[in-house]
Amino acid sequence: MTQLNKAASPLRQRMIDNMNIHKLSPKTQIGYIRAVAKLANYLKHSPAQTTSEELRQFQITLAEQGTSNISTNATISGLQFLYCKTLNRPDIVHKFSTVPTPHKLPEILCLEKVKPYCQVTEIG
Numbered sequence: 134m135t136q137l138n139k140a141a142s143p144l145r146q147r148m149i150d151n152m153n154i155h156k157l158s159p160k161t162q163i164g165y166i167r168a169v170a171k172l173a174n175y176l177k178h179s180p181a182q183t184t185s186e187e188l189r190q191f192q193i194t195l196a197e198q199g200t201s202n203i204s205t206n207a208t209i210s211g212l213q214f215l216y217c218k219t220l221n222r223p224d225i226v227h228k229f230s231t232v233p234t235p236h237k238l239p240e241i242l243c244l245e246k247v248k249p250y251c252q253v254t255e256i257g
């Protein structure tokens with residue numbers, strides 16, 4: 134068991150047990166628990182009693198608060214785990230969609246920029 138289960142509610146403990154069953158890494162588990170805590174704080178009630186409209190409003194709030202795409206996607210992943218694996222309610226998150234994250238292309242150096250770093254020595 135991970136250290137996440139100190140004084141855990143029954144729902145949190147069940148989710149932790151499921152994450153252990155699925156062999157999720159400790160960092161992933163922390164992220165998922167953080168996502169559920171963020172939702173519970175927003176809802177002011179247990180996530181077990183939420184509606185799909187409340188989840189929709191939560192996702193809108195994340196966007197309005199300027200939450201990064203990566204953080205939004207991590208939160209969605211945690212909530213999908215909660216509702217699909219722990220609560221067996223995949224229907225409630227079927228409209229959740231991840232946010233595209235732009236991929237930065239690497240800078241391609243021209244030959245003139247690379248030459249100073251390449252020293253050719255003759256072997257003779």
